Amino acid sequence: MLSADEVTLLLRELIRIPSRSYEEANIADYIQTYLHKSRAETWSDRNGNVFAKIGSGHPVLLLHAHMDTVPEGEGWEKDPFGAEIIDNHIYGRGACDVKGGLAAMLAAFVHVAQSGRPLKGTLIFGAFVREEISPPSSKGTMLALSDGFTADMAIVAEPTSLLPCIAQIGRTEYKVTVKGRAAHANTPEMGLNAISKMAELINEMERKIQRPYSDILGRYSTFNIGTIEGGIVSNIVPEQCSILIDRGLVPGQSAEDSLHEIRTIIEDVIKDSSYSYELTVPYQGFPAEINSNEPVVQHLLANIKKHAHSAATPIGFVSHCDADWLITYGKIPSVIFGPGDLKVAHTNHEYVDLNEVALAAQILTDTVLDILYNNN
Numbered sequence: 001m002l003s004a005d006e007v008t009l010l011l012r013e014l015i016r017i018p019s020r021s022y023e024e025a026n027i028a029d030y031i032q033t034y035l036h037k038s039r040a041e042t043w044s045d046r047n048g049n050v051f052a053k054i055g056s057g058h059p060v061l062l063l064h065a066h067m068d069t070v071p072e073g074e075g076w077e078k079d080p081f082g083a084e085i086i087d088n089h090i091y092g093r094g095a096c097d098v099k100g101g102l103a104a105m106l107a108a109f110v111h112v113a114q115s116g117r118p119l120k121g122t123l124i125f126g127a128f129v130r131e132e133i134s135p136p137s138s139k140g141t142m143l144a145l146s147d148g149f150t151a152d153m154a155i156v157a158e159p160t161s162l163l164p165c166i167a168q169i170g171r172t173e174y175k176v177t178v179k180g181r182a183a184h185a186n187t188p189e190m191g192l193n194a195i196s197k198m199a200e201l202i203n204e205m206e207r208k209i210q211r212p213y214s215d216i217l218g219r220y221s222t223f224n225i226g227t228i229e230g231g232i233v234s235n236i237v238p239e240q241c242s243i244l245i246d247r248g249l250v251p252g253q254s255a256e257d258s259l260h261e262i263r264t265i266i267e268d269v270i271k272d273s274s275y276s277y278e279l280t281v282p283y284q285g286f287p288a289e290i291n292s293n294e295p296v297v298q299h300l301l302a303n304i305k306k307h308a309h310s311a312a313t314p315i316g317f318v319s320h321c322d323a324d325w326l327i328t329y330g331k332i333p334s335v336i337f338g339p340g341d342l343k344v345a346h347t348n349h350e351y352v353d354l355n356e357v358a359l360a361a362q363i364l365t366d367t368v369l370d371i372l373y374n375n376n
């Protein structure tokens with residue numbers, strides 16, 4: 001039996017070590033030292049990710065958590081690194097995203113390793129750097145995958161309120177620039193007003209973009225024009241105007257189709273004119289989804305039902321996380337699971353319920369044993 005107090009003490013230490021993206025070295029050291037208790041083989045890769053491993057052969061189950069947090073930001077009433085406990089809630093930056101899940105995984109791994117049970121397969125614990133940043137190419141998980149890291153299945157820690165999530169939103173960012181021609185405002189007929197053309201384009205996009213509903217996510221696909229930039233002064237016809245769009249793709253929508261949809265609308269608007277455009281994709285995430293029959297989902301679900309939610313079913317994760325890269329690039333069936341409410345992630349009152357953290361540790365321990373000890 002895992003001790004809830006031990007998991008709480010571990011989580012408290014993790015919250016007290018600031019670990020903004022690119023500043024994970026201290027927490028990585030702490031985690032490696034903690035892992036030494038398990039006498040498991042531990043190492044860190046050249047990207048700063050920390051790993052530990054027990055057992056050998058297949059299946060290889062990865063317990064994945066990210067070590068970084070978003071910056072603490074402003075407006076906290078509590079110390080964001082104080083790990084204060086009130087009514088069994090522990091407060092601090094990263095408490096719910098995702099140090100609660102990280103503590104639960106770390107405790108589960110060490111518990112299984114210390115039990116000395118001979119596993120039928122391999123258990124890997126991985127604490128990854130740089131999840132909370134934009135370019136996928138700099139993310140710790142992507143770098144590990146491109147260095148050849150792999151597994152047969154994974155559980156990815158994110159705040160899911162202890163529910164198993166088998167699909168997620170594919171966050172995508174587009175940049176659209178309309179190019180016209182500059183002229184003096186007194187002779188507008190000499191110019192091509194890029195802002196006016198962009199206004200036309202925005203109206204067409206808002207009208208035509210498809211926003212299909214996803215049952216597994218329980219929401220519609222989203223389309224948000226987040227920024228607009230153009231023009232220099234009022235008496236020059238603006239030559240250029242750019243917008244940044246955030247698109248939340250749902251399972252069933254592909255990256256290619258979505259790009260094609262936007263390009264078609266732009267081309268319809270600027271055809272038969274002397275305007276030109278540029279369309280780029282600064283960030284491409286995928287609405288990765290796995291089958292609910294995957295063994296990792298079924299075993300996790302059974303233990304969630306046993307310990308936490310008797311009527312749980314697999315749902316979608318209404319955000320985007322590292323499970324995308326594991327599924328899309330690594331071809332690793334990955335289920336998202338952890339303690340904490342996604343709604344308080346990244347806020348200035350972030351907390352996680354300590355009962356949920358302890359339950360998560362128990363659910364993860366039993367799932368690991370079902371997959372690598374009792375079954376297969």
Ligand SMILES: [Zn+2]
Pocket residue numbers: 066097098131157158159321
């Ligand atoms: Zn997260």
